[in-house]
Amino acid sequence: MTYNNILSEFNNGITTITINRPKKLNALNKETIQELHEAFKAADADKNTKVVIVTGSGEKAFVAGADISEFADFDVENGGKLAAKGQELLFDFVENLSTPVIAAVNGFALGGGLELAMACHFRVASDNAKMGLPETSLGVIPGYGGTQRLPQLIGKGRAMELVMTAGMIDAQTAHNYGLVNHVTTVDELLPLAEKIAGKIMRNSSVAISKAIKAVNANYKDGVDGFAVEIEEFGNCFGTADFKEGTTAFLEKRKADFPGE
16 A cells, blocks of 8 residues: 555564654644554554554654644534544554554654554654653643553653643653663664564464453453453463464474464
């Protein structure tokens, strides 16, 4: 598929999706959100894709925020619809993707950019990264899951401070807070993400998809995460990956998971 605002490349089990609007610092507009949805959906449907990495083009920005010009004149109803549609198409969609998604955060990840990174299953960052949710400085609040995911990742007090001050934190602070898993140089960012992806790909993609579902269940209102874990644990026993994994262990050899 041809995209206007993103690039999607497959190599050795990894699909790398790059937001490619450098003149706009990779800001998210409606078209980009739709294209990202299609790219993530296609990667998830591709059995050969074991891990997805999402990043921004250039060294200045992962995603510097949403494209404010698209909604500056919205009313209450349209504002609500904007948030609901965006969460459905991209942010909730990525969080619940059965294929693991790594955010490789290069440069600015602000507003919708940080919200996209937080929707990914985990994050690595370059040492020049800056992260924040500046929406209150525009008279609005984060609308793509930021008020929910940021406290989950760094705690309520720190999240409240970042949202209220509309401030930014650097990559090392983000690492100290637990917002990102690793910090490295700009040049080593994608190689690090790919190295981690390689470790993921050694394991059962079926088991990983079930683990994603079970972990996410803990953060859903009205859902018993322990019950989901028990169910998905049991379901693993009916998979070819379980048979191969246990057989390989008993035979003292490396497992060759079929992904089924």
